[in-house]
Amino acid sequence: MKNRDDSDAPDDRHEPRTHRRKRDLPFPYNQDLSGILPHLNRRTVWGRARLANHRVTASLLAAGMRLLEQHFGPCAERPVTSKSLLLGPLSQRSVAEAFGHNPAPFDRHGDGAGLLRDRWTPYSNFxxxxxxxxVWKENYRPEFRTHRDANTRRLVHGCDGRDFVRAVHDIAHRHTTEGMDLPSVRLGLALMTVADADEEIARITSGIYAAYLGSWKELYAAVLRERGLRLRPGLTLDDLADALSAANDGVTLRALGDPASGVVDDARRRSLTGTITLAVIHAFLEPADEASGLSLEQAVATRFGGRARSSAGQ
Incomplete structure (x- = not known):
């Protein structure tokens, strides 16, 4: 029977209080996970929410996250190679073994494989x-929001154009290098290559971008408003966000796959992401009070057409 009755949900009332309090787990495992784990093996919303916020469930997730770090992190102990399956490191046996070696305060007692089967059937749901x-936003580095607030102040209220350019380069370098170091980002980039063959992975990927780009679009809108800029006709805020996101993904992949490429320069705190960002800003945006009214295509055609006529007249 795939979905257990909610009356069979784990009962931890008789366990030592010091061992059963989920709020004693580190962030973000101590947070409400009911909206993050939709595939738990319970029939009702109440049953799934209760199981999502059980400390054993959080401990199983912690075991899986350690495996992600070991196999997908920047200093992976056992990196995924061409000889191993993409998600091979996350086999039921591997997660169950990792659960048994959980550090305190996570739970590590009991039959890990049985606990997994109780919560997720089939195992692919885990x-x-x-x-x-x-890929939940709460799993990103704690200083992420602090950096975002500082970035907003620099981009929106920077003193002059030179400070704006420096801010773009600094932010782009930080964003790219942090992404390279996060196992969740590295896994997300790898999963994109198989998303078209897996409806569930495609849904997750789409959800990641919806949340990720939403916050960036708020920043871009503030920059346009406060800096007196407007998008060229035919372009939208979605186009701007997608273009900059694609640039960052591409540079991150190139840097990971070809470290000697030089697309990320840590010594100068520069990256190709910053250069592309400035190019997109220059091409997509115009001062609102001096707008030409030309679309991007028209502006490019005019520039190259003008050069051609000038050359012909010489």
Missing amino acids: VVDLINFA
């Missing part, structure tokens, strides 16, 4: 929920 958890 992998999907683990990916959901891994």
Whole structure:
């Protein structure tokens, strides 16, 4: 029977209080996970929410996250190679073994494989929920929001154009290098290559971008408003966000796959992401009070057409 009755949900009332309090787990495992784990093996919303916020469930996720770090992190102990399957490191046996070696205060007692089967049937549902958890915004570095606020102040209220350019380069370099170091980002980039063959992975990928780009679009809108800029006709804020996101993804992949390429320069705190960002800003945006009214295509055609006529007249 795939979905257990909610009356069979784990009962931890008789366990030592010091061992059963989920709020004693580190952030973000101590947070409400009911909206992050939709595939738990319970019939009702109440049953799934209760199981999502059980400390054993959080401990199983912690085991899976350690495996992600070991196999997908920048200093992976056992990196995924051409000889191993992409998600091979997340087999039920591997997660169950990792659960048994959980550090305190996570739970590590009991039959890990049995606990997994109780919560996720089929096991692939655990992998999907683990990916959901891994790419959850609360799993990004704690200083992320602080950096975002500082970036907003620099881009929106910077003193002059030169400071704006420096801010773009600094932010782009930080964003790219942090992404390279996060196992969840590295896994997300790898999963994109198989998303078209897996509806669930495609849904997760789409959800990641919806949340990720939403916050960036708020920043871009503030920059346009406060800096007196406007998008060229035919372009939208979605186009701007997608273009800059694609640039960052591409540079991140290139830097990971070809470290000697030089697309990220840590010594100068520069990256190709910053250069592309400035190019997109220059091409997509115009001063609102001096707008030409030309679309991007018209502006490019005019520039090259003008050069051609000038050359012909010489």
